[in-house]
Ligand SMILES: Nc1ncnc2c1ncn2[C@@H]1O[C@H](COP(=O)(O)OP(=O)(O)OP(=O)(O)O)[C@@H](O)[C@H]1O
């Protein structure tokens with residue numbers, strides 16, 4: 001009867017007086033703390049979002065160029081004498097023919113003056129070796145085109161491609177004023193123009209001398225501190241002489257300057273030709289021909305191009321640049337989507353390197369992982385959650401599974417190396433082993449997610465089934481498991497996404513090799529997308545840097561799709577009970 | 578007053594004409610906790626018996642002993658003698674799964690499967706192979722839904738999810754589901770506690786109809802409900818059956834002071 005008594009006795013504390021000052025102060029404090037928390041939360045979200053946007057923007061900016069490539073649309077004569085001299089049209093003949101000759105001939109048709117040996121060698125740097133392969137594939141695919149002359153897109157080399165991309169940044173173009181008289185040909189061109197046409201360019205060259213003087217002076221100062229000896233003295237004398245000479249050149253505002261590959265290149269574009277200046281005065285210049293101008297061109301229409309990066313500091317020579325520029329001026333260069341980025345395997349040539357091999361490698365690896373993980377993970381989860389007796393052993397098991405999820409992934413790689421490669425003698429670098437290792441890696445994730453999903457099913461559903469005379473197993477498989485399935489699938493997809501992005505353990509089992517061929521089976525050597533990214537990120541070429549970013553974009557795209565699928569699944573199968 | 582329960586004489590157990598279920602000296606422990614203490618009750622066939630008593634006194638626990646639902650709780654230990662039709666339901670050779678097909682259960686909170694209404698009812702018969710073809714199954718489902726007084730309301734939407742029904746409809750669906758396997762006994766644990774008075778009235782009506790064919794045991798917190806639907810009542814207190822007998826007698830003329838206090842609402 002104490003309960004009754006309690007309800008009648010007065011409450012031990014008085015009620016709250018909401019009008020009192022203390023209560024008001026409490027209220028104010030609560031409002032303040034709520035506002036503070038809101039502001040902090042918002043700030044946290046904004047900071048995170050800002051970093052994410054920054055990261056994505058940077059990757060997209062870097063990676064976008066890799067999805068596009070420049071191609072020269074050249075007319076190629078598919079000379080039967082070169083491709084198939086015997087006329088058998090056999091694939092092996094067609095395959096072994098020298099298509100390089102044809103590609104070169106197509107370029108020489110554009111630049112007839114470049115037919116000597118040295119020029120030919122340089123001409124080869126305009127186009128990628130992939131252009132030759134493309135031509136070969138085209139001929140093998142359709143031998144009937146042999147003998148025809150057709151216009152074909154030929155991939156530019158990575159250097160030429162980079163030049164096309166950076167052209168607007170690299171080249172300063174100044175419209176020329178007044179007529180120019182060009183005389184001579186080949187390497188001996190003299191250009192004369194009235195009225196100090198080159199004065200501005202010359203002045204710019206002179207200002208560059210100041211920097212050289214500064215550098216030499218600093219070097220001299222360094223030598224002076226270094227004490228005296230015969231060699232140092234000689235060096236010093238030489239430097240002093242240099243400085244004096246440079247100062248004299250800088251002072252003489254109108255004296256001509258000789259240009260070397262350590263200065264920016266000056267090129268006169270006139271009459272469709274390009275002349276590289278070797279010595280510049282204020283109204284005259286000496287030059288060599290890069291691309292010969294058309295005879296009888298209008299001599300008042302010219303411009304002066306300055307490639308700001310000195311020739312010695314860039315990968316593309318003035319001559320190659322001139323050829324590419326001329327092709328571009330002739331409207332022969334197109335910029336198109338680089339499908340080969342998705343259809344090619346890895347390559348040493350950045351413009352040819354693609355992610356197909358890595359994508360297939362990833363797909364095969366994930367397939368192995370999926371086939372292992374889902375049955376094992378779900379079975380383990382069901383057993384542990386529904387059937388396992390609750391005792392010390394299962395407790396230990398549970399703790400260990402949870403711990404396993406926190407083990408650094410490289411440890412799984414070492415395990416894979418020791419067990420799968422060394423003990424079981426499975427093939428190195430194979431998606432089979434990669435899949436096994438990744439399966440071990442994400443198994444805890446899947447088990448934990450599946451158990452959570454199973455636990456989230458209300459016990460009343462299971463009780464209803466049991467109450468109807470279903471056995472425990474029937475209740476689980478008929479009712480609990482289907483209801484847990486969305487959660488299990490979500491966990492699995494998230495686990496798979498984790499596996500897709502995993503790199504470290506795969507390095508340990510040798511999936512890091514340079515592999516050109518597209519893998520066809522789970523036992524063949526392969527690489528995977530994140531490892532491909534890792535490999536490319538190590539290479540110095542700019543084109544590989546942008547391919548790295550592009551591959552990251554693709555990887556992020558896949559991860560996004562997988563995570564979206566997980567969310568959609570969850571939404572789709574969300575049930576009310 | 579606090580010690581009243583301990584001072585009382587053992588509850589009177591009258592003999593029931595045809596007992597369906599007989600319990601003798603049943604004890605239940607949840608680990609250390611002694612939840613049911615020496616309970617002996619006879620439950621008559623074809624009738625309704627209600628269990629009343631304050632919260633936590635062990636009504637649900639005892640109810641769940643009758644279909645061995647307590648087996649699913651690892652720490653729960655049941656001792657004593659519990660028989661249905663004279664057969665010990667805790668004897669080692671007996672499969673609790675088969676027992677539960679004979680002793681159906683309706684829970685406090687409606688718990689339809691998140692499947693169609695039809696599937697909800699058809700699940701049990703399918704499990705036990707009660708219908709050999711689609712026509713038979715359709716008939717059986719209709720029969721069960723009719724008996725549960727739900728058929729007219731849902732006949733056009735059998736494909737809809739069972740969870741899309743109202744609370745009262747869901748509870749009747751659960752009853753339909755329970756009777757679909759034609760059990761002999763139906764255990765109901767506070768079947769109306771989540772329902773409004775109209776839905777409650779419907780269920781009570783239903784219980785009254787079902788009693789012709791089934792033995793029904795119902796746990797309830799509503800004295801009126803116990804008085805309305807049951808012929809016999811057992812009053813539980815702190816794990817013991819304090820008083821047990823014909824409902825009218827328990828409510829009109831309780832022999833024990835605790836019972837009187839409880840049914841007059843003076844505690845509990
Ligand atoms: N699964 C369990 N584990 C441990 N103790 C339990 C468990 N279920 C019930 N108990 C205990 O057994 C006693 C009886 O519980 P029971 O659920 O049978 O009470 P009840 O009479 O049904 O109460 P109510 O009317 O509130 O539903 C309570 O003291 C409760 O704490």
Ligand SMILES: [Mg+2]
Pocket residue numbers: 636637638766
């Ligand atoms: Mg209860």
